[in-house]
Amino acid sequence: MRFFASISYNGSGLSGWQIQDNAPSVQDLIQKAVSAVLGEKITVVGAGRTDAGVHASDFKAHFDSDSPLLLDSPAHTVYKINAILPKNIVLHSIARVKDDAHARFDADSRTYRYYIHGRKDPFVQDFSWYCKYPLDIEAMNRGAALLLGQHDFSCFEKTGSAASSPLCEVTSAVWDHWTPSVAPMPETDYLVFTITANRFLRNMVRAIVGTLVEVGRGRQEPDWVLDVLASRDRCRAGQSVPGHALFLTRVHYPDDIYRL
Numbered sequence: 001m002r003f004f005a006s007i008s009y010n011g012s013g014l015s016g017w018q019i020q021d022n023a024p025s026v027q028d029l030i031q032k033a034v035s036a037v038l039g040e041k042i043t044v045v046g047a048g049r050t051d052a053g054v055h056a057s058d059f060k061a062h063f064d065s066d067s068p069l070l071l072d073s074p075a076h077t078v079y080k081i082n083a084i085l086p087k088n089i090v091l092h093s094i095a096r097v098k099d100d101a102h103a104r105f106d107a108d109s110r111t112y113r114y115y116i117h118g119r120k121d122p123f124v125q126d127f128s129w130y131c132k133y134p135l136d137i138e139a140m141n142r143g144a145a146l147l148l149g150q151h152d153f154s155c156f157e158k159t160g161s162a163a164s165s166p167l168c169e170v171t172s173a174v175w176d177h178w179t180p181s182v183a184p185m186p187e188t189d190y191l192v193f194t195i196t197a198n199r200f201l202r203n204m205v206r207a208i209v210g211t212l213v214e215v216g217r218g219r220q221e222p223d224w225v226l227d228v229l230a231s232r233d234r235c236r237a238g239q240s241v242p243g244h245a246l247f248l249t250r251v252h253y254p255d256d257i258y259r260l
Contacts, residue, residue: 001066004097004257005030005044007059010088012126012244016052017059026050026089030061033084033091037077038067047103047251048110051203053243055127060251062103070094101257109171111196111250112205114241115178116213118189123182128190129245135216137175137191142222143215144173144193146229147208154232156211158203158240166232168204172196175212196250203240210238 007030015023019031027044035042047060069077074094081091115128118135147170154166178192193209211228214220228237 001070002062002064002097002099002101003070003094004101004103005034005061005063005094006092007061008057008090008092009055009059011050011053011055012088014052014088016054017046017048017050017056026056026059027061029085029089030091033081034063036084037080038065038069040065040067045103047107048200048248049202050246050248051243054246054248055244056248058250059248060103060107060253062097062101070096095258097257098259101253103251106253106257107251108254109196109198109250109252110200110248111172111194111252112200113247113249114193114205114209115245115247116191116193116209117180118191121180124180124190127245127247129242131213133213133217135191135213136218137177137216139218139222140175140193140212140216143212143225144175144195146222146225147173147195151229152232153201153204153229155228155234155237156204156207157201157234158207159234161202163201166201168197168199168201170195170197173208194249205246206240206243207234207237210241212238213241214238 009026015025017026019025019028031042031044042063044061044063050056078091078094116131117124117128118131150169152166153168173195175191175193178190215222
């Protein structure tokens with residue numbers, strides 16, 4: 001039987017999702033916890049590969065098991081797994097899906113958010129990037145709108161990556177304001193970039209944010225984004241911003257994946 005697990009994790013201090021040699025990863029920690037509770041060796045396949053330090057509030061992964069615990073007492077099984085997992089990872093639920101369902105390949109869209117604060121704030125520094133330069137949100141949104149549709153996004157891909165295709169279809173890309181929950185400051189000092197696409201290349205979101213920040217600072221015009229896309233050259237885009245402010249916030253699947 002195949003199951004989907006819904007997971008959230010704080011990526012601080014972790015090497016990312018994928019198992020790495022001599023470094024703690026989300027995948028490894030979850031595999032060990034699920035295997036211990038079910039009493040069998042479990043291999044967990046994730047919806048994607050978040051980089052070191054990147055977080056996820058809604059991550060999906062699948063695994064196979066014939067353990068009766070998953071059908072007879074799913075809530076208690078989740079409780080026991082969470083008791084083993086470290087405090088920076090939580091398993092929300094486990095649901096049975098079609099036997100051929102795939103957490104990575106069946107996802108039809110993914111959404112990321114990147115948080116920025118424009119003034120020194122000790123309460124958000126662990127999950128938001130401090131950008132000391134004033135940013136023009138309207139100019140950044142004009143630049144972001146040029147990303148919509150299907151494009152070759154190789155200019156935003158980390159050098160040396162080996163993606164099967166550089167083509168991605170972006171359905172939404174927008175900057176907005178956010179309000180910190182502790183010691184609220186003026187809203188204009190806090191920005192969040194939300195982007196949704198059918199797939200993402202390695203480091204793509206962080207490179208896009210760095211490029212749009214160049215526009216927001218007035219160092220480039222919004223139309224420069226089109227020149228960067230057309231170049232297919234990573235060196236033409238902006239610098240990659242730090243990973244600690246990036247969150248994978250949604251992985252969406254067709255409804256019929258849960259219909260057995």
